[in-house]
Amino acid sequence: MTIETVGVVGAGQMGNGIAHVLAVAGYDVTLMDVDAQRLEAGLARIGANLGRQVARGKTSEEAKRLALGRIRTTVALQDLGASDLIIEAATERESVKQKIFDELAPSLKPKTILTTNTSSLSITRLAGRTSRPEQFMGLHFMNPVPVMQLVELIRGIATSRETFEAVQALVQRLGKSAVVAEDYPAFIVNRILIPMINEAIYTLHEGVGSVVDIDQSMKLGANHPMGPLELADFIGLDTCLAIMSVLHSGLADTKYRPCPLLVKYVEAGWLGRKVGRGFYDYRGEVPVPSR
Numbered sequence: 001m002t003i004e005t006v007g008v009v010g011a012g013q014m015g016n017g018i019a020h021v022l023a024v025a026g027y028d029v030t031l032m033d034v035d036a037q038r039l040e041a042g043l044a045r046i047g048a049n050l051g052r053q054v055a056r057g058k059t060s061e062e063a064k065r066l067a068l069g070r071i072r073t074t075v076a077l078q079d080l081g082a083s084d085l086i087i088e089a090a091t092e093r094e095s096v097k098q099k100i101f102d103e104l105a106p107s108l109k110p111k112t113i114l115t116t117n118t119s120s121l122s123i124t125r126l127a128g129r130t131s132r133p134e135q136f137m138g139l140h141f142m143n144p145v146p147v148m149q150l151v152e153l154i155r156g157i158a159t160s161r162e163t164f165e166a167v168q169a170l171v172q173r174l175g176k177s178a179v180v181a182e183d184y185p186a187f188i189v190n191r192i193l194i195p196m197i198n199e200a201i202y203t204l205h206e207g208v209g210s211v212v213d214i215d216q217s218m219k220l221g222a223n224h225p226m227g228p229l230e231l232a233d234f235i236g237l238d239t240c241l242a243i244m245s246v247l248h249s250g251l252a253d254t255k256y257r258p259c260p261l262l263v264k265y266v267e268a269g270w271l272g273r274k275v276g277r278g279f280y281d282y283r284g285e286v287p288v289p290s291r
């Protein structure tokens, strides 16, 4: 099956990045969010990121105009029904994702493929709730989507070959590289990355180093482009906690216990860059540690 039209659910940092790369590759995109302001902010972000690419000579004004012209927005989930492919990129909570797939079901074309950008949740379980588990799989982009080369492809137990090949072809058309991960908690990248971030938070919690020194250590000592606390803020602390919790419950091993300090930050609503405060406070001219 050939994919030409794509519905993206959730206009947060991942949803807008996914809509951006799809539109640049020539797909017609409908971006949906429950919050109209999020849609406006998402479109503004796509325009700004494309503008930056124009300024750096990576694309032209004309290509930017065409890409923006391929993105429609809506707050009504049923407006995605005519799409060939759905990419669900809403909040990392299983009940939220289940409800989205339940509500989408009546308006979908028989051939529509369903995918989720989940960072950690079971593809087989999400697929099993739908009436089309053969046409369901994990399609996991990395943040920031316009920059990161990798996409993880995850089959559920029932995913058909046709579904997998159609989604694989889309990733190719986006110019990204795919790896295949088995359907285990957090797949490959986050199975490795998020426990590292959690360990950095324990390192802070136990007073081994300060926020700045922990980040500096991993940037200058291990050549990471961002320190782990800066990266946690970039991903979103709610998302990091959700992934650690899935690892902890899914693999039943205490080594995945979410750091209590991470839990506290999420309870405080300090979710990272997207809300202006996490391990760093972003509300001033330059980020400074929150405490």
Ligand SMILES: CC(=O)CC(=O)SCCNC(=O)CCNC(=O)[C@H](O)C(C)(C)COP(=O)(O)OP(=O)(O)OC[C@H]1O[C@@H](n2cnc3c(N)ncnc32)[C@H](O)[C@@H]1OP(=O)(O)O
Pocket: 049, 052, 053, 056, 058, 118, 119, 141, 142, 143, 144, 145, 146, 147, 148, 189, 190, 193, 225, 226, 231, 235, 239
């Ligand atoms: C949680 C999950 O489920 C999975 C995940 O995604 S885990 C997170 C994975 N991501 C990472 O690990 C990111 C680590 N950080 C980095 O790689 C880099 O810091 C970075 C690419 C984000 C920024 O790099 P930098 O050198 O500091 O910034 P800068 O030189 O300004 O930008 C580099 C490029 O990124 C683009 N960019 C930077 N931030 C961006 C953003 N938020 N959105 C879109 N584009 C962005 C810039 O436009 C620039 O593009 P061009 O080269 O095409 O001009």
Ligand SMILES: NC(=O)C1=CN([C@@H]2O[C@H](COP(=O)(O)OP(=O)(O)OC[C@H]3O[C@@H](n4cnc5c(N)ncnc54)[C@H](OP(=O)(O)O)[C@@H]3O)[C@@H](O)[C@H]2O)C=CC1
Pocket: 009, 010, 011, 012, 013, 014, 015, 032, 033, 034, 035, 038, 089, 090, 091, 092, 093, 096, 100, 117, 118, 119, 120, 140, 141, 142, 143, 234, 235, 236, 239, 274
């Ligand atoms: N952040 C990251 O680095 C990465 C995240 N992911 C995954 O991508 C998904 C999205 O993450 P991210 O973009 O960071 O999260 P954000 O919090 O930035 O965005 C999530 C968006 O989904 C919206 N939303 C919530 N419920 C619904 C619903 N029922 N219908 C439509 N939209 C809804 C939220 O609206 P509101 O705020 O109003 O609730 C918000 O706009 C998650 O599954 C996450 O694990 C994958 C790779 C990397």
